[in-house]
Amino acid sequence: MQTTLYRKYRPKDFSEIAGESDIVKTLKNSLDNDRLSHAYLFSGPRGVGKTTSARLIAKGVNCLKNGVSSTPCNECENCREIDNGSFIDLIEIDAASNRGIDEIRELKDKINYQPSKGRKKIYIIDEVHMLTKEAFNALLKTLEEPPEHVIFILATTEPDKILPTIISRCQRYDFEALTYTEVKNKLSEICDGENVKIDEGSLGLIYESSGGSMRDAISILERVIITYLGEEITEEKCSKAIGVTSKVLLKEFLEIVKGNKISEGAVFLDKLWLDSLDIEKFFKDFAKYIKDLVLSQDMDAEEGLKMIGNVFDSLNKFKTEEDKRLLGYVVLNSLIKKTKKEEIVYKEVVKVVESSKPEKIENSSEKINISIDDIKNKWTEIVRSAKSEKMTFSAFLMDAVPYKIEENNLYIRFNSNLFAKEQMETEYYNNIFQDVVERVVGVKLRVKYIFKEEKNETRKKENDFTSQLMTYFSEEN
Incomplete structure (x- = not known):
């Protein structure tokens, strides 16, 4: 034997x-x-x-x-x-x-x-x-x-x-989970002993699938070797053998999204379905792929985070949908339409709505009967409601706390995450959040955002928050 x-x-x-x-x-x-x-x-x-x-x-x-x-x-x-x-x-x-x-x-x-x-x-x-x-x-x-x-x-x-x-x-x-280098070195040693040629990408896929377990990594490697007995093992072959989405496919899909090619994207998803690939798992792998690009600074953080948010928003809203190909179309549409056009369209809608209002919050002189303690007491509910609108709010509001109310303005303070503050200040997120606050507390307030840290800490905190946010989305997966 x-x-x-x-x-x-x-x-x-x-x-x-x-x-x-x-x-x-x-x-x-x-x-x-x-x-x-x-x-x-x-x-x-x-x-x-x-x-x-x-x-x-x-x-x-x-x-x-x-x-x-x-x-x-x-x-x-x-x-x-x-x-x-x-x-x-x-x-x-x-x-x-x-x-x-x-x-x-x-x-x-x-x-x-x-x-x-x-x-x-x-x-x-x-x-x-x-x-x-x-x-x-x-x-x-x-x-x-x-x-x-x-x-x-x-x-x-x-x-x-x-x-x-x-x-x-x-x-x-x-004992702790092993690092990529530790697992890679052992797998390379085994491949040398078994006269198996394997590329770096394959070793990376095996490590990610093993979760840092050497025993699991070796078992996965053995399965791949048996599948392609006598052949050189490439990342494409390895991903197919262990059921992991290849980076070639992920890169191809990213180009489709960036190019706003919705018809080509539908054909791409149809091919995944015909090849019996798990559509939902593909999009979760795509979100991880985007996270890695952001952390390696190969993609703009704001662009990448929006894509990740759109993926999980759509997957969450349609999580009970049995037709996964249909789910794929929904996520595709969300990625292309939202990443490229959502803010432009939303701004136009806001202009129309605002022009039709008889008065705006900032022009109102009526004294609002609500205290900052009232806001604090309902803060958990506000965050929960905001998350139901956009999952990214859960990450943006991790570090946020209600600070004060002055002249119908609710001030939200960020202690260290400048990136989150800047995102909340965009018209897109701020308008959604103001509506959520009004719905929960029953009072119209103009929401403003302040930052506690000094300017020279800006870049460090931004990077720290990006890392936290990426971790958050990994845990959501």
Whole structure:
């Protein structure tokens, strides 16, 4: 039977672990100086090396040739058995399927027996947070006074579900999702070992799909390799194999939008549909693509944010629509019409409406009976209503607070986000927001915006806000 790539390339010593340099350094020092704890807690997302590190501790403790060391020989009987999972003194328990008190009581009874072949018995309890309350209590008693020949290593993706009394008896290490460079280097090493040619774009797509999990990244890579066995792997092939929208398609669609080519856009979406691509997922990938262009300064921030807002506005309004091709037409129309013409058209409409009004807010001398406290009390409702009109308001108003009311003018203060203030001051957003305020509080107010920061902070704050906004839209996805 063919060995999976993840098992084939599992690290055989600490030098082969990707990332987690601080944790690796500490564990190596513990082994080399024989200062091991009786219990460890490894927490972090899946596939980042928790169980692998636990097995390396077992190997480092029980190597017959090199003794207790961070560099096991990988040749002796104990090392080989640990690698293939047959070492009798390494006991791995999956708490997700063995949650009960009986399993822990059985463990408690057996730990008093001396190791059969090694120096110490190593108990690895994976997904330990899945244990029942009774099992946790039994485990706690075992951890209080374990035999000298036993080491417990608890692994979990949800440390907040573990009793504090358990955590306090362990040395805790928090593993993190791996960076692109760490994953890329490991995948490149595997491809070299398998004589597979793969381009940089493909490695980037695999990393994005893995979420920083090395195990997931290797599994995805293996699927792509099998799909194109014996072929050179390109970004286009990789995106098709793993169901990710290729940047070629995203770039082509962006050119359609910028060129205001609505008919060509409809044909483009029809082709996606005929190719069985998920239209809704395509637009979410398109929003991420625009975000990346903005953050890399390859697109004007205002233009990019409008596109992202239009995508999510349309997806949200028509989220129950079953005909996804129809949904695609709606988003296409929103992107082309709004990004190119919405402000021009809106300004014309405003001129007509304003000219027909008998009086305007700023010309009114009537005293308005409303206080700033009234506004503050209804601020959450105002923000919620504004978001229902345009999703971008949720991002623009993150840093905004009602400040004061003077002569029928409501002043909204921004503490650090100049970019948000400037967007709210545009006629397009300001008119919508004034209507929302009037609808919620029942009083017409002219809304004005003030900024707290000094001018020399402008560029820094603008960049900070753009970053926050991009994060917001990623989370919305």
